[in-house]
Amino acid sequence: MIVKITGMSCNHCVNSVEKALRAVPGVQQIKEIRLDNGTAVIEGSPDTQAVITAIREAGYSAVVA
Ligand SMILES: [Cu+2]
Secondary structure, three states, X not given: OEEEEEOXXXXXXXXXXXXXXXXXXXXXXXXXXXXXXXXXXXXXXXXXXXXXXXXXXXXXXXXXX
């Protein structure tokens, strides 16, 4: 699953998003989170809406590509 995240501005943001994603059921691995283009690559089969909600609650916005 590829997630497009907007609002990340530094590595602290990346860490916050990573932490949020780890807590979503079904996320097996977070392959990468890129600050430059705001892309996260997740392995597993989490619920799309749960992923978006988790990121939103961390303070960012997201769409699943
Ligand atoms: Cu930041």
